[in-house]
Amino acid sequence: MSRNPRLLVLVSGAALAFATASVPALATDTNAADHLISHAHNASYSSNWSGYAETGSGFTSAKATWTVPSVSATSTSTYSSAWVGIDGDGNSNLIQTGTESDYVNGHAEYSAWWEILPAYSVTISGMTISPGDSITASVAKSSGTKWVISLTDDTTGKSWSATKTYSGAGQSAEYVQEAPTVGGSQAAVAHFSTFSFSGLTVNGANPGLVSSEKIILRQNNVDYSTPSDPNSAGNGFSVSYTG
Template sequence: MKSPLRIAVAVLAPLAVIGLAAPAVSAAPAPVQKSTLHKPLNHGLSHSTSGNWAGYAVTGGKFTSVSASWVQPAVKATSQDAYSSFWVGIDGDGSNSVEQLGTEVDYINGRAEYYAWYEMYPAYPVNFSDTVSPGDHFTASVTETTGGKFTLKIADTTRGWSHTVSKTYSAAKLASAEIIAEAPSDSNGTLPLANFGSVNFTNATANGKAIGSQSYDPITQASGGTTKDAVSGLTSGTNFTCTWKHV
């Protein structure tokens, strides 16, 4: 089975400005049957809409760490195959690489697929085999130490498993940090967004500081005038919610 590709480059709608605040569900440790990517952003954001991202990006400096927690949402049945992922990462807003990891839930052939993954885009993603279920609590972080050496950590604190991955990408720009809910992409473009209901991100930090204390950009996913995934304002500078609106 092929794993979804995640290119962390958010495909942006042309500079649309928004307000500040603006089935069969079965746990499956195996990867989904579709190759999907998480794409990087192709230019800087400022309270913008994106074709495939919702969440927050922090810019305006050098970023060597990002972290957040979330509860894995459950997917609802849709009339077509649909995909969604939730992750933290460095780069992707204005750069062609992303160092990221997170979780996924896709609705494929009438059933839900849940799993966790990491990706050093432009390399392909790697899926973990551990079981992921709706309601599991996750914490994840990406840290760059020196010379493009990255440590990517993810833990399912509900089930008690965790992974720490060490990778090197010396060309990383370290120009942004993100906490994102995404509609993954394949070679044909952005895929339909799975109905995950909502996901609450908490304790979101970049460089060890609350994202709300830095230069941050809230992002809503929209396409053709239709909002797909709406992002809330920040509470306590570190917490926000992404809410599914449309496939």
């Protein structure tokens, strides 16, 4: 199912930068906007991102393993997506792939997807995603503007891979649990179970995450999705629903 691209607006003091983010595979007619609204207590705050982002230049691959979180029942539809990607923090490009955990129309929905902005995202067909599944996903430059997007359900053994054209600047790498904007409005965050990102790499090496890179998802002055500090190796963290 197609998903519309989302615009990320980063705010740090007087500096303003524009970038993009994913939109959930199961949401229709979506159009989101991220806002990193402040930097305090060794963390950044976003209206729909939580996790970690590495910034700089020369990023050509990112990889992560995570456990698909379950979602509990909510009175209205709620959304969340876990993903790994390149770009999107500080520019208007993004290549990414991930999984969706939503509670829509009275039931939980799970899927896998990939996306290259500005095109819509695409659900990966032929893969049944279930809560608790271990997912390993990556985006990696092969040569020139050719990139390989891969996603494997380690639990079921099903995998998907495709070579796509992408010409982003390679200025960031992200490991994110996100809530989208749906139908032109910021979606409520799905009540997802605590889960972990592990085995993170950037350009084939340990990203060396530090706690100051933490991004907390905050809406209406409430922290809804909060990542832990990085593990001792700097290549993993957990994320909890804290709303």
